[in-house]
Amino acid sequence: MTDDPGAASTAADAAKVRVCAHIDELADVLLATSHDIHAHPELCYEEHHAHQVLTDVLDQQGLAPVRGAYGMATAFEARAGSEGPEVAVLCEYDALPGIGHACGHNIIAAAGLGAGLAGAAVAEDLGGRLRIIGTPAEEGGGGKIRLIEEGAFEGLAAALMVHPSGSEVERITSLAVQQFRVVYRGSAAHAAAAPEQGINALDGVVLGYVNVAALRQHIAPDERLHGIIVDGGQKANIVPQRAEALWYARSPTRARLEVLKQRLQRCIEAGAAAAGCAVEHEWVEPSYDDVLDSRLVLDRYLANARSLGRDPRPDSEVAIVGSTDLGNLSYLVPSIHPMIKAAPDEVGIHTLDFAAFAGGPQGDRAVLDGAKAMAMTLVDCWTEPGLLDSAAAELAAARGGA
Ligand SMILES: [Zn+2]
Numbered sequence: 555m556t557d558d559p560g561a562a563s564t565a566a567d568a569a570k571v572r573v574c575a576h577i578d579e580l581a582d583v584l585l586a587t588s589h590d591i592h593a594h595p596e597l598c599y600e601e602h603h604a605h606q607v608l609t610d611v612l613d614q615q616g617l618a619p620v621r622g623a624y625g626m627a628t629a630f631e632a633r634a635g636s637e638g639p640e641v642a643v644l645c646e647y648d649a650l651p652g653i654g655h656a657c658g659h660n661i662i663a664a665a666g667l668g669a670g671l672a673g674a675a676v677a678e679d680l681g682g683r684l685r686i687i688g689t690p691a692e693e694g695g696g697g698k699i700r701l702i703e704e705g706a707f708e709g710l711a712a713a714l715m716v717h718p719s720g721s722e723v724e725r726i727t728s729l730a731v732q733q734f735r736v737v738y739r740g741s742a743a744h745a746a747a748a749p750e751q752g753i754n755a756l757d758g759v760v761l762g763y764v765n766v767a768a769l770r771q772h773i774a775p776d777e778r779l780h781g782i783i784v785d786g787g788q789k790a791n792i793v794p795q796r797a798e799a800l801w802y803a804r805s806p807t808r809a810r811l812e813v814l815k816q817r818l819q820r821c822i823e824a825g826a827a828a829a830g831c832a833v834e835h836e837w838v839e840p841s842y843d844d845v846l847d848s849r850l851v852l853d854r855y856l857a858n859a860r861s862l863g864r865d866p867r868p869d870s871e872v873a874i875v876g877s878t879d880l881g882n883l884s885y886l887v888p889s890i891h892p893m894i895k896a897a898p899d900e901v902g903i904h905t906l907d908f909a910a911f912a913g914g915p916q917g918d919r920a921v922l923d924g925a926k927a928m929a930m931t932l933v934d935c936w937t938e939p940g941l942l943d944s945a946a947a948e949l950a951a952a953r954g955g956a
């Protein structure tokens with residue numbers, strides 16, 4: 555560190571050249587890792603192969619990872635650097651049922667691995683500390699939320715990850731989301747011989763569904779309510795005594811989600827009241843918060859990505875809407891979740907086409923560029939005076955407003 559900004563930027567530039575060269579040297583290992591995880595898709599909390607592959611590479615590269623970290627069999631952690639601000643690089647590696655790595659988490663894992671290994675090699679010289687964290691179960695399991703509860707992110711000054719998509723976009727247009735499970739209970743009767751003796755639980759579901767359908771015209775255009783009937787009875791000549799529905803409520807912020815949840819719940823309860831049946835409901839934990847991107851750290855990432863020839867577009871131009879458990883972390887630690895192009899524009903994530911691209915040449919370029927852009931952002935975090943303090947203040951202000 556130095557008081558001379560010119561010398562500091564020269565040192566940072568030299569370190570950026572170094573981390574990028576390191577990632578080029580590791581390219582074969584990183585791409586083999588991406589392809590291996592891609593070829594062995596595993597569902598949330600079952601990512602044993604990916605956990606093995608990633609921790610083996612960390613081990614071979616001398617980083618002595620903790621396997622099964624924080625009491626989770628498929629989480630891991632490796633650390634580097636002995637003093638200075640600590641920044642995390644996150645690896646996700648779970649896949650989707652039936653469509654494999656259609657969210658491209660093999661790319662997230664390999665890019666995080668590359669950024670982590672390159673960052674670890676310069677951390678001591680730059681006076682920074684690094685945590686490489688393997689975060690299981692993003693697709694519905696809320697792995698990062700369990701890791702938050704276990705203290706995995708305590709003391710961090712920032713957290714970085716990249717997510718692949720068809721378009722190069724600065725950030726995900728994230729929605730806070732929570733699931734709502736509803737069980738209606740009536741009483742069975744013969745539907746022809748004695749229908750007047752029955753209390754129809756399916757009517758409760760249907761009337762609740764219709765209430766929500768009416769409500770949808772009067773919610774904000776950036777909010778979502780969508781549900782399915784999980785159980786609608788067993789036989790058409792029996793008045794259903796039990797019925798079940800599952801709903802998702804999504805809203806741009808967790809504060810607004812709380813309001814939307816109450817409106818959904820009233821629709822459901824009114825359906826049960828009209829049908830005369832009892833209703834039990836549960837807001838399923840964990841809920842995913844919206845992502846409060848650290849604009850300051852993200853701007854450094856974007857400049858670094860542009861230096862590699864990429865051109866992330868603002869989310870006001872291209873919106874990729876989704877929800878992620880990084881949202882919960884982003885309320886605690888300044889975080890970024892840029893979307894890196896790994897497929898043609900028209901190919902959306904969670905499709906079989908995207909899964910094919912995630913293991914192909916465009917996916918490979920996203921691994922290497924994502925690793926370099928994040929590694930250079932680590933350099934910025936460790937060398938730019940005041941950046942991380944400003945990011946902490948920025949988060950405090952955003953949290954106050956959210
Ligand atoms: Zn996904």
Ligand SMILES: [Zn+2]
Pocket residue numbers: 657658659692717
């Ligand atoms: Zn994903």
